Amino acid sequence: MTKKELGKLVEYFFGKEGDDNSNLKNCLTNNVKFRINGCKKNFFNEKFGTTISCSQYDSVISGEGSEDKKIDSFYSSSLQSLLFFCGVSETNPLTYENVKYTKVYFEWENPVIGYPSSIDVVLVGKKDGKADGKTIVLFIESKLYETIRDSNTKSEKKSFVIGKSYFSNSEKGYGKLGLESDTDLEEIGIFQDRTTGKGYVEPIKSDAGQEKNEFVYPGGIKQELSHIIGILNFRDDPAGRKKYNTNALASDPLEEDYEIRFLTLINAMPGYSETNAELKIKAFYNHYNKVIEKLKQIAREQKAGNV
């Protein structure tokens, strides 16, 4: 693909709403990049009419996963979350489920096992928008293209590996989530190889008894579980927040009854014309929903046991 062709694609991509977006597939599958001269932050501000600050941009590219090399690509979900949430402030609050969020942090890292889990966005706000309201910390994982990339779905199904240290009943690993038996894990599609001790993610059947969907994005399921372990560590070890983070939230003691929430946002990408794109997004959603239902069940059982 020549630079000239790339330019046409870029212009086409910024066309009028309602245009045929068949070129979206080409941009994504061919790893088409923005033509950027000079500072990337300034480029995105100019191109999208945003005001990304230096600290916001630096946070995003400082996370695990070499985001600096990916953020100029069409498929960068880090760029998606940066552009979407960079405007959150006291004067431009984001209100969701009766919480007024006025602070935003990017690529927040929670300790898990080995490498930390990098969550794309953290919003901090007040319930009902009242200054004396309960503080809510909302962690957001952002997905753009990951759920539908072939390399993330069926071809990776058998090969995706989970380190054996996750299979622990202790406060580390899946024991932290109350997932303490093979049965618990298999219900959510996590299996362990007894020979190597390592694990993998397999598709699970839907409630309707449909056949297993081969399009599950296994790395995403593993990542979501790691994020939840990391969020529990955020709750249980306030001092540990400084291990990987240097922003204001790392030092904020938060009041005693603050509340944590977790949200995964997936771009449904209307206009993306690849065959099975919808199936892949729904397969991930359905599998992830099973995980959440299982964790909710464990939480109810723990609560009942503590009464």
Place this chain on the structure above:
Amino acid sequence: MTYQTFFKEIKIKGYTLPTDVKRYYHLEEKAFDSDYKKM
């Protein structure tokens, strides 16, 4: 949840997003709202 559904809810409450960001990420395509609510 999808970005499309999330954006629909928060924009009612006033969060301002640049127009080009909305266009680039297809956040105003009404046709998909009903489909993805079924997920």
